[in-house]
Amino acid sequence: MSAPLARTVxxxxxxxxxxxxxxxxxxxxxxxxxxxxxxxxxxxxxxxxGMGHLVVIDxxxxxxxxxxxxxxxxREWSGWNAIxxxxxxxxxIAETAAQHDAARAKLARLAAAGLRADWLDxxxxxxxxxxxxxDLVGALRVPDDEVAYGPEMAARLAADLRRxxxxxxxMSPVAALTDxxxxxxxxxxxxxxNVLLAAGCDSVRLWPGAxxxxxxxxxxxxxxxxxxxxxxxxxxxEMGYIDSAHGDADEAVAFNAQxxxxxxxxxxxxxxxxxxSAAVDAALLGRMVRRATRxxxxxxxxxxxxxxxxLRPATPDGRPLIGxxxxxxxxxxxxxxxxxxxxxxxxxLTTATGxxxxxxxxxxxxxxxxxxAPYAPERSFGGTP
Ligand SMILES: Cc1cc2nc3c(=O)[nH]c(=O)nc-3n(C[C@H](O)[C@H](O)[C@H](O)COP(=O)(O)OP(=O)(O)OC[C@H]3O[C@@H](n4cnc5c(N)ncnc54)[C@H](O)[C@@H]3O)c2cc1C
Numbered sequence: 001m002s003a004p005l006a007r008t009v010x011x012x013x014x015x016x017x018x019x020x021x022x023x024x025x026x027x028x029x030x031x032x033x034x035x036x037x038x039x040x041x042x043x044x045x046x047x048x049x050g051m052g053h054l055v056v057i058d059x060x061x062x063x064x065x066x067x068x069x070x071x072x073x074x075r076e077w078s079g080w081n082a083i084x085x086x087x088x089x090x091x092x093i094a095e096t097a098a099q100h101d102a103a104r105a106k107l108a109r110l111a112a113a114g115l116r117a118d119w120l121d122x123x124x125x126x127x128x129x130x131x132x133x134x135d136l137v138g139a140l141r142v143p144d145d146e147v148a149y150g151p152e153m154a155a156r157l158a159a160d161l162r163r164x165x166x167x168x169x170x171m172s173p174v175a176a177l178t179d180x181x182x183x184x185x186x187x188x189x190x191x192x193x194n195v196l197l198a199a200g201c202d203s204v205r206l207w208p209g210a211x212x213x214x215x216x217x218x219x220x221x222x223x224x225x226x227x228x229x230x231x232x233x234x235x236x237x238e239m240g241y242i243d244s245a246h247g248d249a250d251e252a253v254a255f256n257a258q259x260x261x262x263x264x265x266x267x268x269x270x271x272x273x274x275x276x277s278a279a280v281d282a283a284l285l286g287r288m289v290r291r292a293t294r295x296x297x298x299x300x301x302x303x304x305x306x307x308x309x310x311l312r313p314a315t316p317d318g319r320p321l322i323g324x325x326x327x328x329x330x331x332x333x334x335x336x337x338x339x340x341x342x343x344x345x346x347x348x349l350t351t352a353t354g355x356x357x358x359x360x361x362x363x364x365x366x367x368x369x370x371x372x373a374p375y376a377p378e379r380s381f382g383g384t385p
Contacts, residue, residue, distance in 0.1 A: 008191035009033045012182055014174045016042040018352040019341050020198035021157035026356035028166040039173035043154035045200045049310020051268050053235050054146040054350045058109050062374035069370055070354030079156040084261050089143040091234045099239040103140040117142045131296050147235055147258045150349045177208040179335040196339045201313045203342040209325045214381055215343050217276040217311035221285050222268045226303040229263035245346055250274050253288045255295050267292055280307050315343040316381035319374055322358050326378050340377050
């Protein structure tokens, strides 16, 4: 005979990364009883590994809508001015005439959506970032993008959840989603009206859906230097980064550098489906640093302190899954509703708040803040693996 239900909640959230924390807080603020279960410590998953560039990516209209909603919600969040964060803006750097044209098209899209952006020609770029190589075509400047510290954001969201009367159960791995809620690894059964699966890459192991979850780990690596305040002033990203992020190459590097509040320079990034170990791949890291010297020729003279890796949860079309999980036909009437918010790949620190809003709209039956169709868990991915 199975153990009796230890407790019952309106919403049980599985996973205390940035996404689970944002969702749990949003549900609590809507008046629901919420408990969040985290296998380790809040923010210890890929949330701890991310660069923390809060950036409005606009190439995919659905991603653009989610990122814009998210940035509005981040700015409305009471913790916004209390976290380690800087409005550095982004410089999207063009190396070639084709990238210049792509940057101009991006500028037009951002302007049409009412976002601030302007074009810096070669001279203006040199004045804005004197360390950059002198043979670059120019850059698109998006002044309102941010650089923030992901694990602190997650920790603060979890603290807000506790203060609002929600529960955060750390070191509490979930073993399975069940018809009446969930089962913890220690055998405790928790009753829940709704269970949200927000376990990043680990959502695959717990997936209760009838069709398989199409999620793969896409490893990324970063390196951070000692403190060199003022070395660079903006988040610097090569225009080619977009192709690297949206492409499906087995292995790719693209230049990405940020000035951190500490004065350190955070350098990224790599993307790889080949290897899902936690180990740093020195050869790939070397490629990443060599790519950085193309844009910052003296970056090699800075003292590198640390490098690390993280696994981005990647779906075949690059968009997260947000919504209700289609149930097995065998599930009993009145069973708990199972939901998912996973698969944010390289943009989850930016899009966690919009994800929370959209999920809650669906759960409460409200008019969705943005079109949920591009995020539907049961959408078709065509023939991609
Ligand atoms: C190198 C790199 C750079 C990045 N840069 C950026 C960036 O600049 N901007 C940006 O927006 N995004 C960036 N990202 C992406 C971002 O980090 C992720 O999209 C985001 O952190 C995903 O959060 P999550 O909550 O879905 O996953 P996670 O943070 O992995 O959270 C899932 C949690 O679930 C827990 N869990 C797993 N199994 C269980 C279980 N059985 N029971 C209970 N809990 C469980 C895990 O311990 C984990 O804490 C980057 C990622 C990488 C790797």
